Amino acid sequence: MDTFIQQIINGLVLGSIYALVALGYTMVYGILGLINFAHGEVVMIGALTALTVIKLLANSGLPGIVVVLLGLAAAVPVCMALGFTIERVAYRPLRNAPRLAPLITAIGVSIVLQQLAMIFWGRSYHAFPPILPTTGRDIGGAHITDLQIVIVLLAAAIMAGLMLLVNKTRLGRAMRATAENPQIAGLMGVNINAIISATFLIGSALAAVAGVMVSANYSIAHYHMGFILGLKAFTAAVLGGIGNLPGAMLGGVLLGLIESLGAGYIGDLTGGFLGSHYQDVFAFFVLILVLVFRPSGLMGEKVAERA
Amino acid sequence: MRFPVKTISLALASSLVAFGCGKEAPPPPPPKAEQPAAPPAKPTVTVKIGHVSPLTGPQAHLGKDNENGARLAIEEANAKKLEIGGAVVTFDFMGEDDQADPKQGTTVAQKLIDAKVNGVIGHLNSGTTIPASKLYSEAGIPQISPSATNPKYTQQGFKTAFRVMANDEQQGKVLGGYATQQLAGKKIAIVDDRTAYGQGVADEFEKAAVAGGAKIVAREFTNDKATDFAAILTKIKSKKPDLVMYGGMDAQAGPMAQQLKKLGIKAKMIFADGGCTTEFHKLAGDAAEGHYCSLPGVPLEKMPGGKAFMDKYKAKFNVDIQLYAPYSYDAANVMIDAMKRANSVEPAKYLVELPKTAFDGVTARITFDERGDVKDGAITLYQAKGGKWEALETIGGAPAEPAQPAAMSGMGGMQGMQGQGMGGMSGMQGMSGMSAAPAAAEKK
Numbered sequence: 194m195d196t197f198i199q200q201i202i203n204g205l206v207l208g209s210i211y212a213l214v215a216l217g218y219t220m221v222y223g224i225l226g227l228i229n230f231a232h233g234e235v236v237m238i239g240a241l242t243a244l245t246v247i248k249l250l251a252n253s254g255l256p257g258i259v260v261v262l263l264g265l266a267a268a269v270p271v272c273m274a275l276g277f278t279i280e281r282v283a284y285r286p287l288r289n290a291p292r293l294a295p296l297i298t299a300i301g302v303s304i305v306l307q308q309l310a311m312i313f314w315g316r317s318y319h320a321f322p323p324i325l326p327t328t329g330r331d332i333g334g335a336h337i338t339d340l341q342i343v344i345v346l347l348a349a350a351i352m353a354g355l356m357l358l359v360n361k362t363r364l365g366r367a368m369r370a371t372a373e374n375p376q377i378a379g380l381m382g383v384n385i386n387a388i389i390s391a392t393f394l395i396g397s398a399l400a401a402v403a404g405v406m407v408s409a410n411y412s413i414a415h416y417h418m419g420f421i422l423g424l425k426a427f428t429a430a431v432l433g434g435i436g437n438l439p440g441a442m443l444g445g446v447l448l449g450l451i452e453s454l455g456a457g458y459i460g461d462l463t464g465g466f467l468g469s470h471y472q473d474v475f476a477f478f479v480l481i482l483v484l485v486f487r488p489s490g491l492m493g494e495k496v497a498e499r500a
Numbered sequence: 501m502r503f504p505v506k507t508i509s510l511a512l513a514s515s516l517v518a519f520g521c522g523k524e525a526p527p528p529p530p531p532k533a534e535q536p537a538a539p540p541a542k543p544t545v546t547v548k549i550g551h552v553s554p555l556t557g558p559q560a561h562l563g564k565d566n567e568n569g570a571r572l573a574i575e576e577a578n579a580k581k582l583e584i585g586g587a588v589v590t591f592d593f594m595g596e597d598d599q600a601d602p603k604q605g606t607t608v609a610q611k612l613i614d615a616k617v618n619g620v621i622g623h624l625n626s627g628t629t630i631p632a633s634k635l636y637s638e639a640g641i642p643q644i645s646p647s648a649t650n651p652k653y654t655q656q657g658f659k660t661a662f663r664v665m666a667n668d669e670q671q672g673k674v675l676g677g678y679a680t681q682q683l684a685g686k687k688i689a690i691v692d693d694r695t696a697y698g699q700g701v702a703d704e705f706e707k708a709a710v711a712g713g714a715k716i717v718a719r720e721f722t723n724d725k726a727t728d729f730a731a732i733l734t735k736i737k738s739k740k741p742d743l744v745m746y747g748g749m750d751a752q753a754g755p756m757a758q759q760l761k762k763l764g765i766k767a768k769m770i771f772a773d774g775g776c777t778t779e780f781h782k783l784a785g786d787a788a789e790g791h792y793c794s795l796p797g798v799p800l801e802k803m804p805g806g807k808a809f810m811d812k813y814k815a816k817f818n819v820d821i822q823l824y825a826p827y828s829y830d831a832a833n834v835m836i837d838a839m840k841r842a843n844s845v846e847p848a849k850y851l852v853e854l855p856k857t858a859f860d861g862v863t864a865r866i867t868f869d870e871r872g873d874v875k876d877g878a879i880t881l882y883q884a885k886g887g888k889w890e891a892l893e894t895i896g897g898a899p900a901e902p903a904q905p906a907a908m909s910g911m912g913g914m915q916g917m918q919g920q921g922m923g924g925m926s927g928m929q930g931m932s933g934m935s936a937a938p939a940a941a942e943k944k
Contacts, residue, residue, distance in 0.1 A: 206730070327762070411727045413751075415558065417556075417560075421725050453730065456732050457735045469731070
């Protein structure tokens with residue numbers, strides 16, 4: 194039983210991070226109908242920027258938590274600026290181009306960012322300095338560190354805040370209107386460009402937070418880390434229904450749980466016939482099943498005309 | 501072929517044709533040409549040496565390290581203005597990126613073959629080296645891998661395939677023996693990254709550990725890009741192992757050690773060369789303490805030329821050696837050495853000399869067996885202590901100094917030990933004498 198609880202905890206931590214990144218994909222998709230493949234790289238830049246600041250301040254005598262918050266404070270504006278720039282440079286000029294063109298530039302931006310990060314931060318792995326307390330608590334025989342508790346709670350709080358923003362504020366209303374129909378929203382006096390920029394700013398800020406969480410939890414950051422993370426988060430967004438905010442959160446947490454439970458139990462369930470290397474296969478099998486029965490994802494709305 | 505053609509003797513002209521792969525270099529530098537010495541300016545020939553490793557992607561740090569090692573050897577050879585076949589040789593270094601991806605590995609191999617390289621140092625990973633070796637073999641281009649350790653590489657019957665590092669069979673056996681004998685592991689969990697290397701070394705380890713009387717309580721898998729191991733480690737925790745063996749690279753081993761600690765697993769990790777790096781300590785932080793690893797060869801500081809190599813490397817590239825740079829340095833030098841002995845840079849000619857290699861490199865005295873594997877590869881076991889790998893003991897291997905008789909008796913002694921403690925394993929060919937023979941191990 195303790196193993197099962199531990200696997201659920203593992204899945205929740207991983208899923209919270211996926212969910213935060215998935216939000217970035219889904220927000221942009223909801224408004225532009227564009228899959229922003231560079232989003233994973235924004236997470237990576239956020240992680241490396243924060244880590245650079247954290248390393249500088251690691252021996253300054255400040256408490257660890259303050260140092261990490263300062264790192265985060267540096268990463269968020271950097272990522273926001275980056276997201277804003279990406280949209281202005283790579284996506285806005287192509288907004289009325291055929292669907293494939295911005296997809297290709299998105300992949301291009303992703304590669305460019307990765308290579309720039311490689312030049313700037315080097316090929317080596319960067320370790321997260323051990324400045325955060327490693328204390329934790331036991332729940333029914335399972336172990337969870339305080340950092341992991343913070344990650345799950347913070348991710349939940351951010352997602353709740355985002356829901357409030359989208360559903361209750363003026364900006365949120367404009368975002369929803371733009372998502373529904375950009376032209377008509379424009380005619381109604383919504384500044385489309387400003388709304389789209391705002392979407393990228395918010396998504397990138399979330400990416401920065403996710404980047405710091407990943408590097409703090411796994412104590413590692415690398416210029417290549419955004420690729421797999423982005424792919425997984427994109428999968429989570431599709432699983433939940435891309436374009437749908439609660440869907441991205443649900444998809445992220447579900448994907449984390451599926452991976453964790455899949456890796457933990459698939460071997461025992463199949464009598465050793467399938468091992469933990471089928472963890473991804475298992476995750477994608479679930480994705481396919483969901484898409485067969487609900488083509489727009491678990492909570493997706495009708496987005497067929499966009500895809 | 502404009503100006504120097506008059507100064508080149510006929511003999512060279514014909515040898516140039518014979519080289520085929522050699523390309524004429526720019527005219528000799530002016531100071532030499534102006535020398536009043538009687539013989540005309542030495543003809544020159546350019547020899548292309550290819551090098552392949554992942555320069556991008558998760559293993560880019562190791563890939564660059566390999567490239568630096570080979571590049572250092574090539575630049576030193578260029579500085580010496582070697583004369584081979586009557587011509588001054590300039591080595592042209594072609595560093596290529598295979599992204600540790602088997603598909604990319606063959607693409608790059610074909611590129612090097614099309615560029616008519618005279619030899620290839622690489623690739624880094626077994627997964628890329630094995631498919632690429634077929635192409636090199638068909639093109640007749642000698643290939644020396646500094647770090648591909650999967651046994652398959654040299655078992656395909658290719659005359660062009662060599663390596664300067666002990667293979668996984670040798671390493672897995674030593675590790676498995678050490679885990680069951682010295683570390684008294686009874687219940688062992690094994691994780692590998694499903695690459696040709698990780699899986700290979702884990703399989704060999706498993707065989708040796710089972711033969712040594714241990715029970716494999718869990719066999720889990722990850723991949724070479726993963727950072728999250730919580731799920732598989734949680735499962736492993738429930739099996740309460742004494743040791744966790746990992747077949748894979750440092751980028752996974754480091755975070756894995758940390759997550760092991762976070763989950764409250766007391767068992768120590770043991771892994772082969774892929775995780776045996778300084779990067780491991782960086783990534784694992786204080787969770788690195790007490791884990792074990794093995795590395796073919798003897799510790800670099802203990803090699804005759806080891807310290808000098810470390811200093812040279814640091815001075816030249818201003819970074820620390822990651823892992824395999826000494827091996828790729830040796831691999832390049834072994835190739836150049838064979839060219840010197842064959843007095844030819846033509847692949848077909850110096851390929852004949854490669855199996856006869858007896859070269860004192862910085863990692864070991866390198867000789868090849870009939871398959872192209874390095875002979876009597878020593879394997880050293882290390883334990884993480886205070887943020888460093890501390891050498892525990894070196895098992896097997898010939899010393900770098902050409903003191904063959906002593907080495908032979910050492911080996912004999914070990915074979916004598918084979919019956920003891922190895923039990924059921926003694927039937928597994930003579931090589932098993934290398935594993936788990938504490939009395940015979942040379943303490944270095």
